[in-house]
Amino acid sequence: MSDTAADPRLLRAPPKKGIRLSWADEKLRGIVWQVLVVGVVVSILWWLVSNTSHNLEVRRIATGWGFLSREAGLPIGEHVIDYNPTNTYARALLVGVLNTLKVAVIGILLATVFGTLIGIARLSKNWLLSRIAATYIEVIRDLPLLLQLLFWYAILQGLPAPRQSLNPVTGVFLSNRGLKLPWIQWQDAHSFALLGLVAGIVATIFYARAARAKQMADGQPRKVWPLALGLILGLPLLIWAGLGAPFAGDIPALRGFNFQGGLTITPEYFALLLGLVMYTAAFIAEIVRAGIQSVARGQWEAAEALGLQRGRIMRLIVLPQALRVIIPPMTSQYLNLTKNSSLAVAIGYQDIVSISNTTLNQTGQAIEGIAIIMAVYLSISLSISLFMNWYNARIALVER
């Protein structure tokens, strides 16, 4: 359009608003308020900082991050990476972060599955099932998480000693030393098989996409699951067999007063995971229920009237709409679970809080210790938020 310049509405620029030096001027008043508030906040902070530095000097407390490279001398029971007390504080803290992630990631997965099941049970037409789910949700939500953790931990500690341990299935032992499971002696072939599994999953995703594209081209739906099964199960098995099918069981056995071998789930980890999963699942169940109920009954009916099958209605119509409602509150539950994992310190699972706390007590460097805790949680929170926002935007894009 060449005649925009002729539009009379564009001819005159709006007047610039200046600041009048008067209390009646809104802009000036805004600036004064801001300067005032920021000034107060800054001076409080300055006062705290100066007090703190004075106190640190008087008490001869070291500052700075030098302690990180010193020997920790701090025993850690559970570690994902190699660790012994002669390692540095930095490595001890890293072990703590990994322990936090270990409980948070697995907890989030389990809580999602378990919570979804309970949410669906809550919607069941079977009155008894629905009532039980409702009671579970109500009771769990009305008890402090810390109390639940202590309760589970007390129960696990009340279990018999290893010699009298419960042995529900061969190779599985439940005692006050935790849960013992049979495992295999890990070898390279197993790692390759694991890689094969990942490759199989990726290949399945591509195959499913290709199958969908072909269906869109000629209308014929294709069964994805036979090949998917082959890729996901067959491929790793093939790799494993090709490498000579090495297998050596690592079955826990009682030697003296304790077990040897096998996979150990410590009572601390077990209690923490159990408590976190059961607690968070109750909240997730309510979110799932509300999400599914938010899809109007008419949507089901319209899809049924078109002749779509139940599974497809769920996948194509109900879930995409329910997810939109579910994801934002689900994100905050994931964040809550991660933050709640800090209660580990109360039952002696060595997560980042527990290890920072010990570090802080050993070195006396309280500020650094707490800064580490906060930095770790802030970055975990931020990552989860970013990921979930990205995912939410993605499914929102599909919708709109």
Next chain:
Amino acid sequence: MAEIAAEASAPRPLQDAVIGPRRPPLLAVGPVAWAKTNLFSSWLSTAVTLALGYLIIRWAMGFIDWAFVNAIWSVPVTNGQAQTQACRALNGTGACWAVVTEKHRFMLFGTYPYEEHWRPALCVLLFIGLYIVSAMRRFWRKELALIWIGTLALIGLLMWGGVFGLSYVPQERWGGLVITLILSTFGIALAFPLSILVALGRRSRLPAIKTLCILYVELIRGVPLISLLFMASVMFPLFLPEGINIDKLLRAQVAIILFAAAYLAEVVRGGLQALPRGQYEAADALGLGFWQKTGFIILPQALRLVIPPLVNTFIGMFKDTSLVLIIGIFDLLTAGKTAIVEPAWQGFGIEIYVTIGLIYFIFCFAMSRYSQGLEAELNQHRVR
């Protein structure tokens, strides 16, 4: 069209009598029909019902055996030492409620002087009364703030003493249920005004104030309460000028207030956002200043909107105060955990935790039921 049709069916025509009512087939009504549709509607549903029914009955019988039939309610005490052999002999087949019988005063009131226990007990009653009064719509007025201030002052007076012939009890000796109630109630009461300011600040058009408020809320909500409590217990003393020392309970209380305020601020902000724009414009049109507008028009309405989520936040805070256990403050849970440190009572944690759980449950259940009812009621008003 609805009223037309309603009128149309009003006059009762004669044909009805000729056909007469017919009963539905297969007992479509009554308890049998109810069971058929809700418990045994298909073979799968029947299987689920039977399996769950079996499990529940088994579990309930096991629980009754443990909690009542085989339970021991008290044990003899010789030389101030509880004789718990009988309990140990149960070997977990029955509950040892004796530990609760023995320690209930300790759990409820901690190390508060024994003969003064009536004071914290009275405080617990005052707290409950305060909750009940606040729950009644009739009292949702500005005067409610005065009732809160009065009651909380009275509670402080009773707990500390030192006047009116009440002996002085230092804070270190307070403990038990009353600490839980103090931390959560004072926490919410003091966090509330702060949260309103922060919520208003977050919606402010002034960038510096807005940024400060966002930073505060997001930082606090991004870290666990424990880290704030640690901060209160180990870092706080460093913050203050030399020589000034603040009691640990008070420091934890400050941490809880700061924590609660961030969460409450988000709730309040929700209410401010939910208020239709017209309300703001109407207030502007009346020529009210910012504080008048906020105080007389906006806040009263916005806060009313968010009462159910406020109650939910309160429930959350009530549960979260239990975290002070980690920094060694003597609340209900800590008292319970301490009670079983004594060698005689070691290993009876489950009984203690079940009892404490029951106390928490009663408070939280009552509040959550109240909030659900309120929500339904408020929604109804909005629909109409």
Next chain:
Amino acid sequence: MSATMEPAAHVSSAVRTDAPPAILLDKVNKWYGALHVLRDINLSVAQGERVVVCGPSGSGKSTMIRCINRLEQHQEGRIIVDNIELSDDLRSLDAIRREVGMVFQSFNLFPHLTILENCTLAPIWVRRMPKKEAEALAMDYLTRVKIPEQANKYPGQLSGGQQQRVAIARALCMKPKIMLFDEPTSALDPEMIKEVLDTMVMLADTGMTMICVTHEMGFARQVADRVVFMDRGEIVESGVPEQLFNDPKTERLKTFLSQILRGH
């Protein structure tokens, strides 16, 4: 309301009485708990016949037509649709739902799909049609209901009348032999009613078998081969529109008609 009220101007007479009926309801009974909502309903709809169902609120009109594609289950009697008897057999159910299209009072479009995707969903997943073909078909029907330019919008961006026309197009994309309408215009503003009714008249022109619950008397006079009046769960009276409207036999229909007319 806005529909034309001129006397009978039947579009066509595609009714085929020689062929077996498209829909047959034989002594159908249904209860909600103790409430007997359908009482001995007998109704036979020939192929190509257009039936309008009217009656006061709560008389069971919706329930009856929802029984025809088994959104509700009847408890006694038989329902035969397109020579297939409705039973618990899921295959017969799928077959029937493919042949029967339905349009709801509240549109029930899928809000997360575009207009085009709403229309192609069932042809792709139920009729196993290639996507291109399904889209061409959908565009064809969207053109017939006069909204091809909205194909890539979402339902929330359309007016009520447009949404209802999409819903009609969506049902037609399955190439059904029978169409059911449950008060398709009663959730619409008067100015939108006409556009939807026009679409339905156009559909009637094609010789589609239709059962339509509506109180639009003008529409009934214009296209219906037969009007069925229901009250309290039973069919009280039925006949060609003029006879039924001009010369009601029962007291109930008289009252109903006087109230409908008063309403206009």
